[in-house]
Amino acid sequence: MKNLERVQQIMQNFDRELFRQNLIQWFRNEQRVLPWRENQDPYRVWVSEIMLQQTRVDTVIPYFNNFLTKFPTLEALAEADEQEVLKAWEGLGYYSRARNLQNAVREVVEEYQGVVPSEPEEIAKLKGVGPYTKGAILSIAYDKPIPAVDGNVMRVLSRILHVEEDIAKASTKKLFEELITELISHEDPSSFNQGLMELGALVCTPKSPSCLLCPIQEQCRAFEQGIEEELPVKSSKKKQKKAPYMLLLIQNEQGEVLIEQRPSSGLLASLWQYPMLPLGDVDRESAPHWFYGEYGLKIELKETKQTIKHVFSHLIWEMEVVTAEIIGGELDHERARFVTLDERNDYPFPVSHQKAHKYINS
DNA sequence: GACACGTGGGC
DNA sequence: TGCCCAAGTGT
Structure with missing residues (x-):
């Protein structure tokens, strides 16, 4: 009709x-x-x-x-x-x-x-x-x-x-x-x-x-x-896919923390976050090598904190929070920088990564 | 037409 | 816990 x-x-x-x-x-x-x-x-x-x-x-x-x-x-x-x-x-x-x-x-x-x-x-x-x-x-x-x-x-x-x-x-x-x-x-x-x-x-x-x-x-x-x-009649939506990540908390000698800006399109576009690597793509053992290739910094994984679960409308992030220490190299990444915890407050962070704030040593 | 795109509250 | 929701739009 x-x-x-x-x-x-x-x-x-x-x-x-x-x-x-x-x-x-x-x-x-x-x-x-x-x-x-x-x-x-x-x-x-x-x-x-x-x-x-x-x-x-x-x-x-x-x-x-x-x-x-x-x-x-x-x-x-x-x-x-x-x-x-x-x-x-x-x-x-x-x-x-x-x-x-x-x-x-x-x-x-x-x-x-x-x-x-x-x-x-x-x-x-x-x-x-x-x-x-x-x-x-x-x-x-x-x-x-x-x-x-x-x-x-x-x-x-x-x-x-x-x-x-x-x-x-x-x-x-x-x-x-x-x-x-x-x-x-x-x-x-x-x-x-x-x-x-x-x-x-x-x-x-x-x-x-x-x-x-x-x-x-x-x-x-x-x-x-x-x-x-x-009423009303409404078809249900399908459920979210899980996506596992390792989230890295990296501080330099001045106590500044490493953050990066997300791409200017797509999910959480242009917001800032802690470096995050997709697990599955990369496993825990090869993570430092992968990180060196991406950021130019040599790191050593230290302490594993909690896993943060964050539910979006269409997917679920499961982020294993890991602290890491810098053992060499130099930061070489377009969209990443070290900031003080005070400076960090000026950057827009998605709620998913705000949940990681509390694991930073200050 | 179907799916990407966030978050917090209610039950 | 998991699912639905709450004043939609862009692709």
């Missing part, structure tokens, strides 16, 4: 105006006080929407406040060093968001005279601004009736309208965008979009939704049938 046809089928006998009124009224009364809701500044809305991608509100709040203090304007962010931006993002995860945001902000400053574009076609070209973020910024900052479909919206609407399509599929997201296009309030698209998300966050939660408190209860098809817990 074509989407348009499916949309008509779903929307049959659904009172859109009642839905809009109840949702918007509820949002105006019940919305949380959040730092990015102080005003409609497109820059603030933009930063918040990027940070909130796949990330909880409670986690984002302190990062948002710190980020806006360090980079209060588009211009301030455009002029900042990338490393400084990554440091402000340290611990938030999905670090390409930070680099894409800064790139896009630089483009707005250079190509749009520092004004965040209010046209869908223009804002959609910016790096890191996908269909969701486009709709969120345009509706919240510019009051434009554009859909902003995230996980909340799909969950809430799948229940209210009884949609059984798998929300893990991209095609289902398109279906919801078309549904929202039919449903969205043109009077207050900002409260409508935010209301849908707020409802998903506060009432129509993934587990044990609070249907008795729901402003849309009388219109909810899932509640009517008592199947709210069965």
Whole structure:
């Protein structure tokens, strides 16, 4: 069935105006006080929407406040060093968001005279601004009736309208965008979009939704049938692959520790870490030889500490932490350097390697 | 369409 | 413990 046809089928006998009124009224009364809701500044809305991608509100709040203090304007962010931006993002995860945001902000400053574009076609070209973020910024900052479909919206609407399509599929997201296009309030698209998300966050939660408190209860098809817990339908993801490493803690005579910068693309791009070698590629016995070839330093393995386990969304690192002593050679590596423990604090580290900090002798 | 891309919290 | 999740995007 074509989407348009499916949309008509779903929307049959659904009172859109009642839905809009109840949702918007509820949002105006019940919305949380959040730092990015102080005003409609497109820059603030933009930063918040990027940070909130796949990330909880409670986690984002302190990062948002710190980020806006360090980079209060588009211009301030455009002029900042990338490393400084990554440091402000340290611990938030999905670090390409930070680099894409800064790139896009630089483009707005250079190509749009520092004004965040209010046209869908223009804002959609910016790096890191996908269909969701486009709709969120345009509706919240510019009051434009554009859909902003995230996980909340799909969950809430799948229940209210009884949609059984798998929300893990991209095609289902398109279906919801078309549904929202039919449903969205043109009077207050900002409260409508935010209301849908707020409802998903506060009432129509993934587990044990609070249907008795729901402003849309009388219109909810899932509640009517008592199947709210069965929706939305979502196919499960596969589990992570394990990747074993040896992580090396190496200090020179001054007590400085060896760190290196990760490649500028891929996992944890441009962040810093302790040298780490993939076990399996290299075994424990040949590790010093491998290390000499890579870094130009002759080392001797000393003490084996604990193994750090770090779970990512798609893989698991198991890092055996080993201290090593320098017995010769000279550091010869593009992206590696010795730093004092104080200096180390200025470098953005992924959480996985922050876990190794405590094994350093200081 | 499928997979890479982080982290911390809840049960 | 392990799995699911939380305001997605890029390739």
